[in-house]
Amino acid sequence: MTHFVLVAGAWLGAWAWDGTAAELRASGHAVRPLTLTGLAEKQGAAAGQRTHVRDIVDTVEQGDLRDVVLVGHSYAGVPVGQAAERIGDRLRRVVFVDSGVPVDGASFLAGWPSDWVLEAIEAGDGWWPPPPADEFAGQGLTDEQISRLLAGATPHPGASLTEPAELTRSLAGLPATYVKCLLDGEEPMGAVADLLACERWELVRMDTGHWPMFSAPRELARVLHEAALRE
Template sequence: MFPYRPGFTPCGCYYSPYCQGGWLWRYGATEPADSSRLPHQQRLTFVLVHGSWADAHFWDGVAAALRSKGHIVHTPEYAGHGKDPNKDVTHAMITKSVVDYITRLNLHDIILVGHSFGGSVIQKVAEQVPDRIRRLVFWDAFVLKDGESVADELPPQTRQGFEQLRAVSGNDTIMLPFPLFRDLFVNTATLEVAKRMYAGVAPEPAKPLFEKLDLKAFYALTTPRSYVYFYQDNVLPQGEGFGWNPHMSTRLGQFRLIVGDGDHMTDTITRPAILAQKIYEAGRD
């Protein structure tokens, strides 16, 4: 849910400062060493959809890790994010961005992955292109009930805080204060890593978070689905009618559960290969 960009190097690589000696993820790399590639029948096509306070670069390390195993990976950008200066967007506009990306590239048999707010996006995308989707994967992501908004699933204190930030923004956006970002979104990160990640956070269009969605068509689908849950994710409290798993995951009906030890954002930067493995386990046959 954040647009963190590691330092870009002249050679076209992204530098991660979080491993000794530093390592390089080559942005867009598609030709891994043969020794690490999977048998042809196990190679999958992933479409990774980011969440709020993010852009497509959120997935850079994870995408590189998946590509290194021979998978095809797409990371579409959606309205109101990345280089789009227009913050006056709707949930339908965001959904259309992803649907248009999938249809323009004529993608089929995809593993459609949504993180956080991106869960509500892939719910709506699945309604429009169900024949192109092999499996849906939700990673600590919202699975909304018919007629709900993302804001409806927030604890009252968090929702009230977002409403206050929205009201004072002047352009109907929400900017996360650093203390909230640090404690809820990157709670396992070191302070240095948290600050580096926060430096890339941009104001989020507020309207899509509060729009109630008609999801009757989604709940009529039979598309296979999985849920990836990280135990230390602190964005939503567990219990008392909130939380990722089982509160939201069980709304999927029959689903595959994959668990990991991490928080809401940090592992995309510090342990992308581990996160990529979890997503693969969620998506494979």
């Protein structure tokens, strides 16, 4: 049985996967949505990126999960990518959903204009507050979906965004799917584009925005199901 471990991006917890998780379970998969330390029901606990990598690895190892598909959305692609190389032959595939990927020695914020994020973290006493509703415009979300997203969102631990990633080998060797959400830009950038040139990486495009677990949960579940079937 395939075990999906689902990790949402900044401000979100396990609850964000409810719709997609239900669809995957209906297809016969085991699903473990994961809340990272400092978010949702774990809010307020200090956490850096290494803490989040450990959250993911512990979920797999303590649950003795096999045939694992790790799924990382947005920020979570960075700790998920690091966890993927640490769980060895338990890994079936890693799926990055419109996310960053870890680059050894670089933080999540490296490589894009992020001074405004650092300012927000400083103003938030070390936490990155959720954005206002108008920041979600143009991402294929209904007003109801935006309201639900923001109702559950919690400030994100800033240290996890600035702590550098640690990799022992290239991600090129991982069996990986990258899901590009087209309303958030049509082409993957930087490190992602380089990895997609590798033999074991594939690109899947979704005609929706950056939060497909809200805007297109059934379609996202189908993409994840199909990714799990890849050899």
